[in-house]
Amino acid sequence: MVDNNHQVKHQQTSPEWGPTAWTHLSTVRTQSPLIQCITNFVSMDLMANTLLSAGASPAMIHSLQEIPDFTPRAAALCVNVGTLTAEWLPAMRAAAEAAGRAGKPWVLDPVAAGVSGFRLEACRELVGMRPTVVRGNGSEILALANASVGPSKGVDSSHESTDAVEAAKSLAKSSGCIVAVSGAVDFVTDGQRVVGAQNGVAMMQKITATGCSVTALIAAFVAIDPLHAFEATATALSIFGIAGEIGMDMAKGPASLRVHLIDSLYGLDQDTVVRRVNIISFS
Numbered sequence: 001m002v003d004n005n006h007q008v009k010h011q012q013t014s015p016e017w018g019p020t021a022w023t024h025l026s027t028v029r030t031q032s033p034l035i036q037c038i039t040n041f042v043s044m045d046l047m048a049n050t051l052l053s054a055g056a057s058p059a060m061i062h063s064l065q066e067i068p069d070f071t072p073r074a075a076a077l078c079v080n081v082g083t084l085t086a087e088w089l090p091a092m093r094a095a096a097e098a099a100g101r102a103g104k105p106w107v108l109d110p111v112a113a114g115v116s117g118f119r120l121e122a123c124r125e126l127v128g129m130r131p132t133v134v135r136g137n138g139s140e141i142l143a144l145a146n147a148s149v150g151p152s153k154g155v156d157s158s159h160e161s162t163d164a165v166e167a168a169k170s171l172a173k174s175s176g177c178i179v180a181v182s183g184a185v186d187f188v189t190d191g192q193r194v195v196g197a198q199n200g201v202a203m204m205q206k207i208t209a210t211g212c213s214v215t216a217l218i219a220a221f222v223a224i225d226p227l228h229a230f231e232a233t234a235t236a237l238s239i240f241g242i243a244g245e246i247g248m249d250m251a252k253g254p255a256s257l258r259v260h261l262i263d264s265l266y267g268l269d270q271d272t273v274v275r276r277v278n279i280i281s282f283s
């Protein structure tokens with residue numbers, strides 16, 4: 001499907017993705033799903049504001065003591081290991097378990113999965129608890145799929161997303177999760193099907209926590225369409241990318257893109273979404 005020169009073969013476009021993406025976004029706006037986020041200190045602000053501007057309701061609630069009461073009431077859970085410590089891991093486990101028991105979807109962001117044995121083991125344990133979706137950058141998905149700690153740039157990717165498509169497929173097959181790899185093309189796979197969302201701008205990589213934030217947006221989309229997690233993951237990635245594209249027209253650099261991205265996500269209308277969604281199938 002993707003050869004060594006990163007040339008994608010057997011592409012197929014589907015006219016249904018635009019209307020599906022609009023249905024997902026407008027349903028998030030009308031239902032305003034409550035999304036529990038256990039996330040890193042860097043991403044809390046952008047993640048919460050991304051969810052709010054999309055119409056969802058974020059709650060950064062991470063204490064172990066509150067999980068039994070709170071997690072079953074959330075529409076979905078987002079777990080992000082960006083600033084992981086041994087003290088935070090029990091809350092992540094407990095929330096994942098509580099979401100699973102309540103039948104609520106949950107999404108894992110395996111930030112910097114390959115930088116240490118501690119982090120890799122924690123991520124692999126969480127993947128074993130069967131998140132609905134795992135979303136990482138190329139290096140993170142490769143580290144998880146290969147169970148390898150290796151030289152890396154930390155939280156940033158040193159791989160293209162195309163480098164990790166086969167790893168994503170094998171991780172999806174072995175875990176039973178939907179796996180998404182972000183980058184110039186955001187790939188989504190269930191182990192069989194692969195689609196690529198081709199929206200977004202490169203400058204989004206220069207804003208910390210855009211990846212974390214799109215993972216939370218995936219949680220919101222999956223919350224309102226849990227039976228179609230594959231599709232909801234692809235449309236969330238595409239919508240976030242479109243917000244970045246429109247935001248970029250007004251931005252002077254990363255700081256102003258961060259502001260305009262949020263404003264653009266808030267202001268997206270049906271015509272713009274249907275016209276700009278660029279998701280293709282590889283089969």
Ligand SMILES: Nc1ncnc2c1ncn2[C@@H]1O[C@H](COP(=O)(O)OP(=O)(O)OP(=O)(O)O)[C@@H](O)[C@H]1O
Pocket residue numbers: 111136137138155156157182183184185186199200201202203204205207208209210211212213214237240241
């Ligand atoms: N070259 C690119 N062109 C277009 N969009 C991109 C590009 N690189 C990244 N993006 C977009 O930027 C967002 C973040 O993706 P990225 O792969 O940088 O995540 P990440 O490394 O996990 O980020 P972080 O850890 O800072 O949250 C995604 O929406 C992705 O589609």
Ligand SMILES: Cc1ncsc1CCO
Pocket residue numbers: 040042043082083111155208209212
């Ligand atoms: C920069 C950074 N360090 C730990 S988490 C995080 C946010 C992007 O993943």
Ligand SMILES: [Mg+2]
Pocket residue numbers: 109111112136137155211212
């Ligand atoms: Mg990340």
